[in-house]
Amino acid sequence: MRLHRNLVFAVVDGLHLIFNENEYADKVVEKLLKRDKRWGARDRAFIAETTYDIVRWKRLYAEIAEIKNHFSRENLFRIFTVWATLKGIKLPDWKQFEGTPVRRIKGRFDELSKDRKYRESIPDWLDQLGSEELGEDLWTKELHELNRLADVILRVNTLKTSVTKLHDEFLALEIETNTIKEYPEALQLKERGNVFTTEAFKNGLFEVQDASSQKVAPFLEVTPGMRVVDTCAGAGGKSLHLAALMENKGQIISLDIYENKLKELKRRAKRNGAHNIETRWIENSKVIKKLHDKADRVLIDAPCSGLGVLKRNPDAKWKLRPEFLEEIRKTQQQILQDYAKMVKPGGKLVYATCSILPSENEQQVHNFLNSELGKSFTFEAQEKVFASQTGFDGFYMARLKRN
Numbered sequence: 001m002r003l004h005r006n007l008v009f010a011v012v013d014g015l016h017l018i019f020n021e022n023e024y025a026d027k028v029v030e031k032l033l034k035r036d037k038r039w040g041a042r043d044r045a046f047i048a049e050t051t052y053d054i055v056r057w058k059r060l061y062a063e064i065a066e067i068k069n070h071f072s073r074e075n076l077f078r079i080f081t082v083w084a085t086l087k088g089i090k091l092p093d094w095k096q097f098e099g100t101p102v103r104r105i106k107g108r109f110d111e112l113s114k115d116r117k118y119r120e121s122i123p124d125w126l127d128q129l130g131s132e133e134l135g136e137d138l139w140t141k142e143l144h145e146l147n148r149l150a151d152v153i154l155r156v157n158t159l160k161t162s163v164t165k166l167h168d169e170f171l172a173l174e175i176e177t178n179t180i181k182e183y184p185e186a187l188q189l190k191e192r193g194n195v196f197t198t199e200a201f202k203n204g205l206f207e208v209q210d211a212s213s214q215k216v217a218p219f220l221e222v223t224p225g226m227r228v229v230d231t232c233a234g235a236g237g238k239s240l241h242l243a244a245l246m247e248n249k250g251q252i253i254s255l256d257i258y259e260n261k262l263k264e265l266k267r268r269a270k271r272n273g274a275h276n277i278e279t280r281w282i283e284n285s286k287v288i289k290k291l292h293d294k295a296d297r298v299l300i301d302a303p304c305s306g307l308g309v310l311k312r313n314p315d316a317k318w319k320l321r322p323e324f325l326e327e328i329r330k331t332q333q334q335i336l337q338d339y340a341k342m343v344k345p346g347g348k349l350v351y352a353t354c355s356i357l358p359s360e361n362e363q364q365v366h367n368f369l370n371s372e373l374g375k376s377f378t379f380e381a382q383e384k385v386f387a388s389q390t391g392f393d394g395f396y397m398a399r400l401k402r403n
Contacts, residue, residue: 001089007046010035012076014051018315019071025055025315041194049149054083056147056314059121064108081105116140120147125322130307133357141388142356150311152189153180153392155209155237158244159273163187166205173198183211185244204271209237212308212385212395213354216301217241219383219397220350224249226296231255231339236265236277238301243274252277253295255287291342297350298343302332304353304360308387308394329359336368340377343402349377352397356386361396369400376403 014032017023029048033039039047054061058079062068065078077096084091085105091097112118117127120143130139154177156163163179167187170177175198176190187206195201195208217238222228224247230239233254242252254277256262262279269277280287305325306316336351343349351368353360362382368374382398 001087003084003089003092004043005094006036007039007043008080010047011050011054012073012080014047015054015076015079016071016073018051018055019058019076019318022319025052025313045192050083052149052314054079055318057083057121058318059123060109060112060118061121063112063118064105116143120144122317123320126317126320129322129325130357133359138386138388142386142394145387145391146307146310146394147314148311150210150393151391152192152195153209153211153214154187154189154195154206155214155241156185156187156206157204157240157272158185159248160203161200161205166200169200169205170195170198180211183214185241186211186214202271204273207237207240207268207272209241210309210312210393212390212393213237214241215383215385215395216299216350216352216397217245219352219381219399220297220299221348221399222246222250222297226250227253227294228297228299229253229255229291229295229339229342230299230301231342232301232303232335233265233279234258234261234301236262236268238299239265239277240268240272240274242299243269243272243277246276248274248276250276253291254279255282257282259283288338288342293341293344295342295344296347298339298347300335300339300349300351302335302351302353302360302364303328304332304355305357306354308354308356308385308396311387311393325359329364332360332364333367336364337371337373340368340373340400340402343377345402347402348380349400349402350397351400352395354393354395356384356394356396362398365398365400377401378403 010032014028017028018025029051032047033044061079061082064082067075081097081100082105085102091100117124156166167177177187180186180188222242222245228242233239233256236254239252239254254265259281262281265279310317340349351365377400380399380401385395387394
């Protein structure tokens with residue numbers, strides 16, 4: 001591989017924004033890719049994949065480069081040098097790469113790889129927490145899998161097409177996909193590519209949604225004609241899936257505290273042909289109270305640490321703080337207490353997170369069921385999805401029935 005100056009400088013600029021300005025990696029990459037219209041697919045792939053790769057292995061590369069916390073431009077080039085050396089890429093004759101100690105870099109890599117916190121590039125406190133909650137063996141396997149590049153998984157919109165039809169449509173465009181056993185609406189791209197420019201996307205035939213996330217809506221056990229509330233809907237990936245499962249019949253009320261996310265959901269619903277979704281912004285507690293005892297099904301896709309989705313959000317492990325986790329656990333329990341009141345007698349509630357920590361998952365369900373409100377619910381089932389066992393994102397879901 002030959003390194004091009006403008007592409008390398010774009011990566012270094014992106015790393016500065018992520019490491020020093022605390023911007024989100026996905027937003028930074030999105031901006032970088034718009035910098036030069038002359039860049040082709042290969043150039044754009046290099047920028048995106050290299051940026052994410054260095055973010056993912058930040059601690060390991062910084063330790064090899066003997067950098068502590070000051071990510072100056074010079075130090076960012078040193079980290080890039082480590083990345084390129086370990087990838088076996090020949091470094092060009094630029095001043096930024098003068099005197100690169102190739103043998104020392106490889107030696108340091110071998111030495112540090114014996115220690116999990118460096119080998120899997122994770123903060124000390126998070127490594128200790130994961131080990132305490134999941135046990136050494138499972139945590140080690142999870143970390144290793146969550147450091148792999150995420151596959152691109154699509155959810156076929158059955159309101160408009162079928163898995164077979166979309167597979168064939170992609171094949172005509174020379175885009176190869178595979179079906180996934182036990183995921184009836186999923187297609188997996190054989191090679192990464194920009195599917196957002198296809199007519200199939202513009203016509204709402206699919207959404208990008210990881211296979212584990214596709215388990216949540218069916219777990220709610222919806223049928224056409226029900227009234228369903230998606231309480232933390234965000235931009236609506238699961239609301240759209242519910243609409244397809246309900247065949248556009250009944251009512252889905254999608255709630256969120258962020259109005260701008262609901263606007264995005266409206267756009268997506270229109271493209272998907274999902275006509276039974278109504279968005280409601282939670283601007284005050286009255287919005288929730290009006291729905292008390294009214295819903296056949298309630299989905300709480302709760303805010304969480306996001307540790308199950310580190311494959312696609314590797315910067316999350318550097319942004320997380322112990323105090324945030326403490327606060328988010330309080331928020332999760334409060335949401336359960338507030339939103340469970342929307343379930344009508346005989347109705348069901350699903351609590352889900354994209355975390356793998358028991359303290360955010362089964363422990364929250366246990367605490368809820370032992371509360372005053374929780375005594376009116378019966379535990380039905382739960383599913384723990386681990387990346388090391390499926391190859392997809394880590395997820396948790398529990399289903400409760402109101403007596």
